[in-house]
Amino acid sequence: MNAPFVRDDSGAKPSLFGGRWELDNRRSSWSNGQFPTTGMKLEIELGFDGTTLTYRSVNDTDPAAPKGLIFEAPMDGTPCALTGSDRYDTVRVRLISTTEFEILHLKQDDVIVAAYWRVSESGNALMRWGVGKSPAGLSKAYEEYFTRRP
Structure with a gap:
């Protein structure tokens, strides 16, 4: 197991993260207690080439107003x-180890979402823990678990 917040400079490609992931509603939670009780429908696709993260998400919990985010960023x-x-307006991605990375989402240099991601050693489960600020300026912590999709 890798120690948290220690960079692994072995040059190993973080391939365990790559693929499609679906939110596991039963295990996920928000600190404000407002995690959608009917469940949240979120799918994330991650791709790695060894130095760059490709990120694509689709949240269609509300089918009438789906949301998503697509970006590509260096992992340094x-x-x-x-x-x-x-x-x-800005994203920063930092590879921590072959099983961990961090994503910061910023607006005008203000961190809006900070997320720590960790994949299981088997590569079948993904967890992200973080803190996000709503458009109203209120912050909440979240812990979200994902399972790999075929």
Whole structure:
């Protein structure tokens, strides 16, 4: 097991993260107690080439108003402009180890969402823990679990 917040410079490609992931509603929660009781429908697709993260998400909990985010960013913490979002204008991705990485979503240099991601050693489960700020300026912590999709 890798120690938290320690970078693994072995050069190993973080391939365990790659693929499609679906939110596991039963295990996920928000600190404000407002996790959707009817469940949340969120799918994330991650791709890695060894130095870059490709991220694509679709949240269609409300089929009439689906939301999503698509970006590609280097995994060295370099700020990367983000388009297509009113909520964020920059993303920063930092590889921590072969099983951990961090994503920061910013707007005008203010961190809106900070997320720590960890994949299981088997590569079948993914967890993200973080803190996000709503458009109203209120923050909440979240713990979300994902299972790999075929």
